[in-house]
Structure formats: C-alpha cells, structure tokens
Amino acid sequence: MSPLTAIAIKRIRRARLLDRDGLFRIDISAGRIAAIEAEPEAEAPVAPSGEEIDGGGMVVTGCLVDPHLHLDLAYSQDLVGPNESGTLREAIGLWSIAKATISAEDTRRRAEKAIRAEVGFGTGLIRSHVDVASNAGLRLTEGVLAAREATRALCEIDLVAFPQDGLTRDPGALENCGAAIDAGVDRMGGIPHVEATREDGLRHLDAVFDLAMKKDVGIDVHIDETDDPNSRYTEALAAKTIERGYQGRVTASHVCALASYDEAGAQRVMDLIAEARISVVTNPGVNLHLQGRYDRYPKRRGLTRIVDLLARGVRCAAGQDCIRDPFYPFGNGAMLDQAWLLAHAEHMSRPGQIRQAFGMVCEMAAAVVGREHGVEVGKSARLVVHGAGNIQELVRLRPTPRGVLFDGIMTAGASIGGRG
Ligand SMILES: [Zn+2]
Known part of the structure; x- marks a missing residue:
C-alpha cells in the first residue's frame, strides 16, 4: 500500500x-x-x-468478488513450461510434476502478487482453492496462508483444501485435507471426475462429505469439468447434499458437462441443484479456453447453463480461476472482465442480464462465498x-x-x- x-x-x-x-x-x-x-x-x-x-x-x-481462484498456481507458467495441447489433462499433469518441488516461500510470493493484482481491479473477497496433493504436502497451503496473513488489510481470503490429483488415485491427499483445515483452511474441496472410474468418483464425494461434516466446514468441489456428457457427478453431489442435510453449504464449481447433457437430463439435474440449494460457480475465461478442446467444429463454449440455473433461483457466480499458469496463459485478476466474458458466452445481453452478470462478480458472488455484501x-x-x-x-x-x-x-x- x-x-x-x-x-x-x-x-x-x-x-x-x-x-x-x-x-x-x-x-x-x-x-x-x-x-x-x-x-x-x-x-x-x-x-x-x-x-x-x-x-x-x-x-x-x-467490492468485487472472485469466488474461484488458485492462488498457489498463479504466475507458475514459467516454472512449468508450455501446455502444448491446451487441455485440462495436460495442465494437471504438468502441474503435478512441478508442485513436487515448489517451496512455500515461492508460493507465498506468487499468491501475494495475485491478491494485490485483484485488489487493484477492485476485488475485496477471494475464494481460493489450495492444492494438498500428497506430493505437494502442505507446502502450498503454508505459502497461501502466509500470503493471506500479509494481505489481511487489503482483502478477505476464503480457502478450500483441494485434492487436485484425486483421493483414491492419490492416497494421502485426504489426510492433507484434514491437516490443511486444522491449519486454517476454511472448507473442503474435491474433484471426483479425475478418479479412474465412476465408482471411485462417487467414493471420492462420500469422503469429501465425511471430512467436511467431521470438521463442520462447507464444501466447494470442482465437478464435471469436462465436455463429456457421461460425467454425471453433479447429480450425485446434489443427492448427497440432501441426504447429508448439507443444503446451502455446498458449491459446485465448473459443472461444464451439464451444458452437454440432453435437455431432459439437464432439466432434471438443474432441478436437483436448486432443491439441494447448491451454489454454482462458472469460470468464463478458463472454461472457454479449456473446454471444447476435443471438438472440431462447431466448438462448444464450455460454460455451464448459467441462464437456466439463474431462472431456477440458483445462486451463481463467475470466477477468474487461473492467472498465467499451465491451465491458462491469460488472466489478470480483473473480475469485470469475467462478467464481460460471461455476458458474451451465455448471451446475457438484455439490461437485466448485464446486471446479473455483474452481480455474479459482486453481491451474488459474495453470497456464494457466504458473506454479507453491498452498499447498505x-x-x-x-x-x-x-x-x-x-x-x-x-x-x-x-x-x-x-x-x-x-x-x-x-x-x-x-x-x-x-x-x-
Ligand atoms: Zn479451479
């Protein structure tokens, strides 16, 4: 300052x-x-x-709100090397190698730079996922917690323990999730679609709920981040949210596959999301960039069905997700850019819809993160x-x-x- x-x-x-x-x-x-x-x-x-x-x-x-960011990944592109295919799969693989040796101090420095960049564009509240895969241990968590402490007077940071490489495929990550929450991370994350089979993905979701309920924290999972219409974890997330009595405490991030479901299936899943009072976060820039990578033409846009979800009263928000990392070579922390991209990709061009797109990086995004917000x-x-x-x-x-x-x-x- x-x-x-x-x-x-x-x-x-x-x-x-x-x-x-x-x-x-x-x-x-x-x-x-x-x-x-x-x-x-x-x-x-x-x-x-x-x-x-x-x-x-x-x-x-x-203040503007970024409901989905990876502070530990920010500005890591130069540490990792280029993502030749541009796919999510290659990015996860590249990052998996790099994070084995990245230090807490390097993570703190990059995370702090990203927080300050976001603040410069008007952001005062960020939810960030932090990778706790077994080969990262708690080094990245330590770095991001230090960055949060150093910027406490500038911005509020809500953190999610994120087992990027899965829970079944990466034994040890679950224990790290618990340790990260004990160290000050605010909620439990997940990513069922990286597991080897559908059954493993469902077990992954159960483990997420078990730990979240044990620690009494909310949940924010990366889910169905693929164009594959057979990726159906969001409906399981909604059903488990209702079964476990966790309505209003769960966020589904990405939910890209929902855009590829047939209409009857999509309507059913969106009704379930509304019933479970799950919040949905889309990441317009990153979803446009990473999805549709296996399409020739026409290429899918990759964003979930925001207009339909909003019509059901589902709380929705738009995140930056990545800033110059192996997943996304762009990103600057300007949340107004995400509202603008969202308005394009989801055809939110009527005056009321432009207002909604803005709300998804402002007051509605704050509600997704669980905060009171506004000029009142x-x-x-x-x-x-x-x-x-x-x-x-x-x-x-x-x-x-x-x-x-x-x-x-x-x-x-x-x-x-x-x-x-
Ligand atoms: Zn993410």
Whole structure:
C-alpha cells in the first residue's frame, strides 16, 4: 500500500448506486457504512480533501468478488513450461510434476502478487482453492496462508483444501485435507471426475462429505469439468447434499458437462441443484479456453447453463480461476472482465442480464462465498468507486477503479479528494 492509498475515507460524495435513482453521499465510520443520504444531481464537484472521495456521478458498489481462484498456481507458467495441447489433462499433469518441488516461500510470493493484482481491479473477497496433493504436502497451503496473513488489510481470503490429483488415485491427499483445515483452511474441496472410474468418483464425494461434516466446514468441489456428457457427478453431489442435510453449504464449481447433457437430463439435474440449494460457480475465461478442446467444429463454449440455473433461483457466480499458469496463459485478476466474458458466452445481453452478470462478480458472488455484501448502512465499507456511470458502461468499458476501499481504508485507486 502506498501512503496515498492507506488513508481512512470518511465520505464518498456524488455516488451513483445500482438499482436506485439519483446521487448519494455515503458516510463511513469505524470501517462501516454509517449513512447513505440522497444528494442533489446538481451538487458541485467536491473540493479536494484527504478523507473524501468525489464519486463524480460514477457507480459505487460493494467490492468485487472472485469466488474461484488458485492462488498457489498463479504466475507458475514459467516454472512449468508450455501446455502444448491446451487441455485440462495436460495442465494437471504438468502441474503435478512441478508442485513436487515448489517451496512455500515461492508460493507465498506468487499468491501475494495475485491478491494485490485483484485488489487493484477492485476485488475485496477471494475464494481460493489450495492444492494438498500428497506430493505437494502442505507446502502450498503454508505459502497461501502466509500470503493471506500479509494481505489481511487489503482483502478477505476464503480457502478450500483441494485434492487436485484425486483421493483414491492419490492416497494421502485426504489426510492433507484434514491437516490443511486444522491449519486454517476454511472448507473442503474435491474433484471426483479425475478418479479412474465412476465408482471411485462417487467414493471420492462420500469422503469429501465425511471430512467436511467431521470438521463442520462447507464444501466447494470442482465437478464435471469436462465436455463429456457421461460425467454425471453433479447429480450425485446434489443427492448427497440432501441426504447429508448439507443444503446451502455446498458449491459446485465448473459443472461444464451439464451444458452437454440432453435437455431432459439437464432439466432434471438443474432441478436437483436448486432443491439441494447448491451454489454454482462458472469460470468464463478458463472454461472457454479449456473446454471444447476435443471438438472440431462447431466448438462448444464450455460454460455451464448459467441462464437456466439463474431462472431456477440458483445462486451463481463467475470466477477468474487461473492467472498465467499451465491451465491458462491469460488472466489478470480483473473480475469485470469475467462478467464481460460471461455476458458474451451465455448471451446475457438484455439490461437485466448485464446486471446479473455483474452481480455474479459482486453481491451474488459474495453470497456464494457466504458473506454479507453491498452498499447498505451497517455493512462493512468494502466498496469500489468505478469509472463508469451505469451498469452497461461499467461492463462494456471495464474501467480501472477510481477508488477501492477495504473496511473504509483506501487500498487502491487514485481518486482521493478529486486528485485522481
Ligand atoms: Zn479451479
């Protein structure tokens, strides 16, 4: 944090709020939103002051949220070498070799760089998976926990213990999951579709629930991350969620295969997801990039059925997933880019749908991560002063934020008191 950005902000003037008409003044006290009052449209520009931000009629929202990231993988592409086929399978193989020797300190450095990059684009809450495969041990966990500690004043990080190479195929990973949770990781992850057989994948899901329930933590599993219509773990996840009484505590990440099911099967599975109150996270950039790799033409887009899930009231969010690693050579941590990509890939072009796409990297994503969020009196002042005056321009232009606040403290942006 530069001295310029470590300032406690007391007020944002001339702010525009989504879903409300007019301009507003937002008062901040002790890191929380203390008051929101209407201001006249003709209000003059605010005089420079170290504690006030002039919103200038631009949109102010709750901080952006990345509900699915791999901080331990970030910027690891140079450590690993190129993914020649571009497939998920080759990426998992490359990473599996590399992580056997990557140190905790190297992981901390790369993870911290990724957190700071995301904060610069307005992110204040990240859920990250952390690889606890047996050949990684807890080194990557240690590095990511240290990065979380070092950036506590900038961003909240929710962590998931992730057995990237499976639980049956990689004996030892389950014990590491338990140890990672004991060390401070917040929830249990999984990836049933990497197991050798369908039966092993189902056993994998049972082991995920057993450990999560023993530790009393939520679940976020990578699931059906493939175009293969025979990959049917999401329905098993939903059925087990209901059977175990875990409704509302489970997130299904990726769920790509759902887009390849026939219509009757897909409708049935989506009803089950809604009944189990499972949240769904799509990763637009990475899903577009990694899926469809075995198609000639036409090539599938790889994203799950977000529009249909939203219509059922399923909580959905969009994640960055990867930043310059063996899975994805792109990625910069700008969550507005993910909203923009999602809107394209899922045909979310009507005004209400553009608003939904934004919500999937903002308040709905926060709900998926289990956090209260928004520009409301009493809530934490984790806010972004954007560089656009309405939702369509915000998603179209994806401007760098004028100001990013974490609990009332300016953490990024240059627009303090009209100086920016
Ligand atoms: Zn992932």
